[in-house]
Amino acid sequence: AQSVTQLDSQVPVFEEAPVELRCNYSSSVSVYLFWYVQYPNQGLQLLLKYLSGSTLVKGINGFEAEFNKSQTSFHLRKPSVHISDTAEYFCAVSYFGNEKLTFGTGTRLTIIP
Amino acid sequence: EAGVTQFPSHSVIEKGQTVTLRCDPISGHDNLYWYRRVMGKEIKFLLHFVKESKQDESGMPNNRFLAERTGGTYSTLKVQPAELEDSGVYFCASSQDRGTSGYFGPGTRLTVL
Numbered sequence: 001a002q003s004v005t006q007l008d009s010q011v012p013v014f015e016e017a018p019v020e021l022r023c024n025y026s027s028s029v030s031v032y033l034f035w036y037v038q039y040p041n042q043g044l045q046l047l048l049k050y051l052s053g054s055t056l057v058k059g060i061n062g063f064e065a066e067f068n069k070s071q072t073s074f075h076l077r078k079p080s081v082h083i084s085d086t087a088e089y090f091c092a093v094s095y096f097g098n099e100k101l102t103f104g105t106g107t108r109l110t111i112i113p
Numbered sequence: 114e115a116g117v118t119q120f121p122s123h124s125v126i127e128k129g130q131t132v133t134l135r136c137d138p139i140s141g142h143d144n145l146y147w148y149r150r151v152m153g154k155e156i157k158f159l160l161h162f163v164k165e166s167k168q169d170e171s172g173m174p175n176n177r178f179l180a181e182r183t184g185g186t187y188s189t190l191k192v193q194p195a196e197l198e199d200s201g202v203y204f205c206a207s208s209q210d211r212g213t214s215g216y217f218g219p220g221t222r223l224t225v226l
Contacts (some may be wrong), residue, residue, distance in 0.1 A: 004155075043117075043219035044156075044204065090156065099144065099208075100158040100169060101215075107190070 002027045002093050006104035008093065012027050014112045021076040021107045023065075023091030033074040034092040035065055044090065050074065061085070086111050115139070115182060117218035119134070119205050127225045131193040134221045138207030144168075145188050146208075146215055159203075162188060195225045196201040 003026045009066040013019045025031060048059025055067040056091040065076045074091060088108045116139045126132050131164070138145050147159040159178070160170040164185035177196070182188040192199050202222050206215030 044206075044217035046216075092156075099215075100146065100154075100161060100172070101148070103148075103156040103157070105153075105155045 002031065002094055002095070004102055004104035006089075006091055009033045010108045010110065012110045016080050018079050019081050019085075019109065020078065021089050021091075021109065023074045023076065023104060024078075025074065025091075025093045026094065027072075027093060029058050029095050031058055031093045031095045033067060034094075035059065035063070035074070035076050036090045036092060036103075037087045038090065038106075039087045047054050047076070049087070057099050062085060081109075081111050081113065083108060083111050087103050090098065117205055117207050117216050119218040119221050120201075121221060122219065123222045123224075125215050125226065126195055127226055128197055129194045131191065132195055132223060134190045134192075134223070136188045136190070136205030136207075136218060138205070138214055139209075142207035142209050142216075143185065144208045144210075144215065146206040147188070147190055148204040149201050149204065150204070151190060151198070156204065156212075159190075192223075195223075197224060197225050200225045 004026045007022045019032045033050040036044040037047050048057045052066045058064045063078050088106045090106045091104040094101050120135045143164050148156050150156040158172040160181045161168045165182050179191045202220040204220045205218045208215040211225040
């Protein structure tokens, strides 16, 4: 069975500072990995995804994530955050042949001016 | 092109009443998914349609929940009778191809009093 752990429920970061949101997964088979963002009063939006190939994935809004198979991690990073990045971020996994997503509990990112 | 739409955006009902949530996927998307987030917890998969057929309904919590997708277009999720623990945000997602992440709608916030 798959599971996703987002270790930090809340992350406060000063504006223009770097941020890393952590995600670890557990699966007995190869997985696809995703990061979604939910801005206040909006739906989920796909930030980036890893299906295969290069382990460094670049997404929208300057975010990137690195797939590390040995550590079963898919941490999300941004070198310099802005107020507009205030949102809740969700890591999710799925595997081929079973498209349902298994989500982590989310990390609420707060940007401090 | 319109995204995934959900109606209503909010619903407040009494325990024991019936509620029907609607999802309109992106035109041409055969795959439609329902997810639910109970407050403070992770987003959980409910079921997956391919056109009008239920591909996977392993996440449906009990027989008080009934999902339909007549004609392979929009989908409805009926809760009858509603219980307090059904409160949460119900998300719908759609995708064109299998094995890829879906586009999510804004969600329906259901409150059962």
